[in-house]
Amino acid sequence: MTSGQPLPPDREPTLTIAQVAERTGLTHDTLRYYEKAGLIERVGRTTGNQRRYEAADLAWLEFLLRLRETGMPIADMQHFARLRARGDATVADRLAMLREHRAELADRIRALRRNAAALDDKIDYYERLLDERQPGTDEPA
Numbered sequence: 001m002t003s004g005q006p007l008p009p010d011r012e013p014t015l016t017i018a019q020v021a022e023r024t025g026l027t028h029d030t031l032r033y034y035e036k037a038g039l040i041e042r043v044g045r046t047t048g049n050q051r052r053y054e055a056a057d058l059a060w061l062e063f064l065l066r067l068r069e070t071g072m073p074i075a076d077m078q079h080f081a082r083l084r085a086r087g088d089a090t091v092a093d094r095l096a097m098l099r100e101h102r103a104e105l106a107d108r109i110r111a112l113r114r115n116a117a118a119l120d121d122k123i124d125y126y127e128r129l130l131d132e133r134q135p136g137t138d139e140p141a
Contacts, residue, residue: 015053024061031061037074039064039081070105 034040043051067077083090
């Protein structure tokens with residue numbers, strides 16, 4: 001991630017906030033919020049003070065989206081981002097966080113599968129009811 005300082009002309013990233021918004025599905029406001037909330041470090045700026053994102057910024061945003069989509073609370077995402085910003089000394093803590101989140105996700109997946117099976121049973125029940133009805137009536141055969 002870049003530091004929010006103006007970028008040297010020979011190192012200017014190629015992604016504008018609009019391009020990142022398009023690639024990630026996040027709005028401009030959400031990208032700014034993620035920066036303000038500490039989820040992403042301040043991104044580099046052009047001499048005109050426009051945000052410019054590097055490939056590493058985009059990869060980190062995509063990972064944050066995976067955390068969000070898998071139900072990680074924003075406070076935990078912020079904690080993970082702070083650990084990441086502190087460098088390799090926090091790898092064990094980050095690994096522990098991801099393992100715990102993955103275990104919680106596995107529990108939710110199992111619950112969703114049970115719920116999907118219950119819905120399938122109910123769908124099958126109603127389909128059998130409809131199959132038993134006389135054509136053109138609402139009465140069972």
